[in-house]
Amino acid sequence: MSGFFSRQRAVAKPNYNRWMVPPAALAVHLCIGQAYAFSVFNSPLTRIIGITESAPDDWKLTSLGWIFSLAIVFLGLSAAFGGKWLEKVGPRLTMFVAACCFGGGFLVAALGVYLHQIWIVYLGYGVIGGVGLGLGYVSPVSTLIKWFPNRRGMATGMAIMGFGGGAMIGAPLSILLMEHFQSASSVGVMETFIIMGCVYFLSMLIGSFTIRTPPENWQPKGWKPPIVQNDMISQHHVHIDQVLKTPQFYLLWLVLCLNVTAGIGVLGQASVMIQEIFKGTISAAAAAGFVGLLSLFNMGGRFFWSSASDFIGRKNTYFIFFVFGIALYSSVPTIGASGNMGLFILLYALILSMYGGVFSTIPAYLADIFGTKYVGGIHGRLLTAWATAGVLGPVLINYIREFQIEQGVAKADAYSVTMYIMAGLLSLGFICNALIRPVHEKHHIKQEDLDEIDGIFPRSDANESEQTLTGKK
Numbered sequence: 001m002s003g004f005f006s007r008q009r010a011v012a013k014p015n016y017n018r019w020m021v022p023p024a025a026l027a028v029h030l031c032i033g034q035a036y037a038f039s040v041f042n043s044p045l046t047r048i049i050g051i052t053e054s055a056p057d058d059w060k061l062t063s064l065g066w067i068f069s070l071a072i073v074f075l076g077l078s079a080a081f082g083g084k085w086l087e088k089v090g091p092r093l094t095m096f097v098a099a100c101c102f103g104g105g106f107l108v109a110a111l112g113v114y115l116h117q118i119w120i121v122y123l124g125y126g127v128i129g130g131v132g133l134g135l136g137y138v139s140p141v142s143t144l145i146k147w148f149p150n151r152r153g154m155a156t157g158m159a160i161m162g163f164g165g166g167a168m169i170g171a172p173l174s175i176l177l178m179e180h181f182q183s184a185s186s187v188g189v190m191e192t193f194i195i196m197g198c199v200y201f202l203s204m205l206i207g208s209f210t211i212r213t214p215p216e217n218w219q220p221k222g223w224k225p226p227i228v229q230n231d232m233i234s235q236h237h238v239h240i241d242q243v244l245k246t247p248q249f250y251l252l253w254l255v256l257c258l259n260v261t262a263g264i265g266v267l268g269q270a271s272v273m274i275q276e277i278f279k280g281t282i283s284a285a286a287a288a289g290f291v292g293l294l295s296l297f298n299m300g301g302r303f304f305w306s307s308a309s310d311f312i313g314r315k316n317t318y319f320i321f322f323v324f325g326i327a328l329y330s331s332v333p334t335i336g337a338s339g340n341m342g343l344f345i346l347l348y349a350l351i352l353s354m355y356g357g358v359f360s361t362i363p364a365y366l367a368d369i370f371g372t373k374y375v376g377g378i379h380g381r382l383l384t385a386w387a388t389a390g391v392l393g394p395v396l397i398n399y400i401r402e403f404q405i406e407q408g409v410a411k412a413d414a415y416s417v418t419m420y421i422m423a424g425l426l427s428l429g430f431i432c433n434a435l436i437r438p439v440h441e442k443h444h445i446k447q448e449d450l451d452e453i454d455g456i457f458p459r460s461d462a463n464e465s466e467q468t469l470t471g472k473k
Helices: 018-045 061-089 091-115 118-138 141-147 152-181 189-210 247-268 270-277 284-312 314-338 341-370 375-382 384-406 416-434 459-470
Strands: none
Touching: 018 061, 018 091, 018 118, 018 141, 018 152, 018 189, 061 091, 061 118, 061 375, 061 384, 091 118, 091 189, 118 141, 118 375, 141 152, 141 341, 141 375, 152 189, 152 284, 152 341, 247 270, 247 314, 247 341, 247 375, 247 384, 247 416, 270 284, 270 341, 284 314, 284 341, 314 341, 314 416, 341 375, 375 384, 384 416
């Protein structure tokens, strides 16, 4: 079995169609994207004992909120610490482990629901499932970038688009299964966790079995790297450990963290916000439709912006995110007060499209700055910014809102200050993006060391790969 998961067994054979790789990546990302839909379980989980309404011993929403937060934190941590391992063992084994963790996390969480032990649910979905999220998120990225060197942004957008759209599958599937298993003695969550854990494991398993990596120095037929290069697209590589010694890494970390803090904060409160701002006009069902619309723009933005970045450049794309983001966030309070619901929805849709674009464009940005050799591992380490933003964004929104309401501010007006704070965070991000420059040559790996450094890509493996492609033995 270890031979099947070896790095060399995943190397593509001659005449392999590179367009087979994006579906393998989507098979994983559409599954782990379910994390964005976990909120559909919150209400039923507060009625595990009471069934129709919460009983005194049932879990509170404040306790359940930590399940998603833990998942995002462990997503970032596992991506950071597992990134280097990914570069060593390759995407196939990493995606397999991700399938075991994410699918297994659902099963452990189901046990927690059955025993009514919240810490087991934390361990299952939050910790084990979070590890599956992180490994599954980063594992196909570097492979796609290497298969599509001429369209890095488009390649990563195809996969990461799946993460944004996973909720569109996960939410209705969860509701359908809970309704099917609901009875006088069960809200159907435990059974739903078991079914979804098995389904997601099988789907991610298919992705891990079908993923293929290109051979060393592979290029698309008829394509050659342009002779005149953009200064912001490096032809050199920076080692995964050396990258932590560059200022570019920390600037990009801040760029991602500040942008995601703003986006994830409003994303988590979108349904409540539109109901409170347009009180009496927007029902709970209409608010759910609003969230679904935002998911569409989140997903579409991941592909649109990352593909556009191939033409306008990654740095310019982020300038657009920050400039337009500042304008949009600053306009939300005014538009909300005016009662123009259509324009309010449009502003939110644009915000969420750019929020999705931030995630899908960052891997290509990293490849431009640090080279493609270790981009998967570097991307994993950068995702600690997402873990930080996953806690910081909701905390800023929730606590500032609560403080204002306690001071007598109407609920409809309680989001104004937070929107201006988010715009301020984006201003800081704009400055960080402006400071990014090409990496100094002292950080570059020498060409002759690429295949041997740290034993990650032994020269014997590289030769074996070349023999496999040419048919030589």
